[in-house]
Amino acid sequence: MESKERIKLHKVLKIFGGITLLLMCGALYLGISTARYMKDTIRDQFNEQQLVLAKATAHRIESTIQSAIADLVLLNSLPAIQYCDSDAYEILLLSTLPVLNRDNIVEIRRVDREGNTLFVANDQGIGMKHFGLLHQEAGVYLSWASDLNHRGKTMGTGVRSKDQAKDKKTLVFDLITPTYEDSTDSAHPRPSHRFSGYLKVTLDVARLFHQIIPSIRSGKTGYAWVLDSSGTFLYHPESSFVGENAFEVRSNRNQAISFSKINQIQREEMLKGKEGKSVYTSGWHRDVVEPMEKLIAFAPVHIQGPYMDYAWSVAVVAPLQEIEGTIGMVYERQMGLQGIVILIILIGSLTVIIYEMRWSTLLEHEVNIKTDHIRHYAEQLERSEAKYRSLIESxxxxxxxxxxxxxxxxxxxxxxxxxxxxxxxxxxxxxxxxxxxxxxxxxxxxxxxxxxxxxxxxxxxxxxxxxxxxxxxxxxxxxxxxxxxxxxxxxxxxDITDRKSLEKQLINTEKLASLGTLAAGVAHEINNPIGIMLGFCDLLLEKMEPGTMEYNDLKTIERHGLHCKSIVERLLSFARISEETEEGCNINENVEAILSVVKHTLDMNNIRLVTELDDDLPIVRGDSRGLQQVLLNLISNAIHAMNGKGTLTVSTRLAPKPGWVETIVSDTGCGIKKEFLQKIFDPFFTTKKVGEGTGLGLSVSYGIITKYGGTIQCESHVDDGKPGHGGTTFTILLPVHVESLTEVPPSARDANPPKP
Missing domain, CATH: 3.30.450.20 (PAS domain)
Structure with missing residues (x-):
């Protein structure tokens, strides 16, 4: 009986032992698979975060290059750049120096259609002379630039050493855009629209990346590096790698390590402009020199080239052991616990169950910790997304x-x-x-x-x-x-509305200068014959009896001759504004002086005068004669527009922006049609009948105000047959005279003109 019980007990022990062995194997498999799953999950999450960093860095580099392209296009639109006249040195200096001081641009070069360099601008200044033909690059660039399909486009070149014979670490690349003679100036009033070469700016790649890449940090010790489309390091924390071939420099440093994986990633994905993430083997990381696995995420930077597009690649890497260090500690604890569980199971099933429950509790706790870490990473990603959304919204x-x-x-x-x-x-x-x-x-x-x-x-x-x-x-x-x-x-x-307005104002100023020169010549040629005609007319009048037909005919000739003389004098005043006798004047005194002159004319035309002059206005820049001429022109036009009935309002006040004084002349006349508003400051443009106006009043006024550094703007509404609904308002903005700035608060000392 006892032996039967022993046999039965032996069988039970065998069964229990088998079950225990299966349970231990199952527990071991579950622990290993759980640790592996946790490791893979956290590694993928970390590498996904690295990919976000790489894409954000690539976008920032592309934005910086796009900013340089915008400067290149703006420079290329200037007449001084398109024609490169020998007397345009100061204009080139003012145009190029601001560009050289931003966007990491180290050189601006203008090349003509023959490949000759016309000027070079860099940190040493501007050189304007015939530099001769460039090396082989000019032929390639001219071939691309001269193609009509590339007109208005910009291309980028491959990265090169700035001085290949001396320093391979100073890397630059060029941006080129075709140049056509499309702009006008006083020397070229009619653009030829022909191809005239290209404009090239050179960007300092090393400086560009040192502003962006060093701040990129993944994990504790992770960093970023950049490859160009030929596999050359453009940036790397190891300064000896910069300018070297990525497929060779690693093997030269440690030939015992196989870099086939990272070379495959570079060759098949990074150099083809793809984005992604992976793992590779390296022989070092910062100061640690030993074989290790690294996580890598990469994103492309696309640059348009002449015959193919270049693709730089930004890579963010970090050692895998940093991420798996915590996981490894948990895994080691798990293995220890499993050993304890095996020993306890041998002692008794109850003890095994108790410790198994404890192990499960600890494992759940560790899982919760890792889940909290993952949630923390997710919150960081959400905060990053919110940050980018905030940037877009602001x-x-x-x-x-x-x-x-x-x-x-x-x-x-x-x-x-x-x-x-x-x-x-x-x-x-x-x-x-x-x-x-x-x-x-x-x-x-x-x-x-x-x-x-x-x-x-x-x-x-x-x-x-x-x-x-x-x-x-x-x-x-x-x-x-x-x-x-x-x-x-x-x-x-x-919004480029201000830039468009500035371009329009610049074109109008150049047109006024050209027409002023023409007007001076015409007036000089006409003035002498008119003087002779009036002189002989006076001699004949002395010989004729007043009241006779011949006397009346001569008076008619004299009257029309004097009218011609008046037109010539206005032409001369348009072409050459007289020298100022003073640098500053009181705007209210000039307004009151003009109003006292035209008061009688206003009463005769049934026009009501309203004045709103602020007291204690500062002295403005300009002379009294010129300002009175402007006010008289505006008031005369207002009287003509109101046609015998209306209200003329003249007001002065401080402008909304400190440092400026505002003068407003407003009438309730017929108004100016919308299609005429763009032409009212053009010389010889007038809506008056033949013989009633020369079309020079507003153009002369525009020249006087702009000479003082001010602006004059017009706003008008046509009455459309509804009395009281029309009218025109001219607003004159003049800067406060420099000497009077000491009498106003410091906040009023602003030299920038307010926007109209």
Missing amino acids: AEDLIFTLDSEGFIKTANEHMSRLFGIESGTLVGQSLYSFLPREQTDEQLRLIREVLGSGKAQRTEILINIQNEDFWFNIQYIPVKGEGNEDRAILGIGR
């Missing part, structure tokens, strides 16, 4: 996305404020709701072209928003989605 540009049919998918707060529409209402509307059909059709054509080619494009467009015209420079950028149906366009629109 930007002063229009930032929006469109689908291929022109419907708005997203829009930032600035766009909503500008259009006066809530962001929720703005989303889902079509471009047809904001633009005329012709403009909308053109924008849709451009959007579909960007979606088809996958390349960003820029355009300038005039948009009327809430009865006010705005010029925008809009860049359309394709945004990749998961499928063709998810494709969208990112639009970034910058």
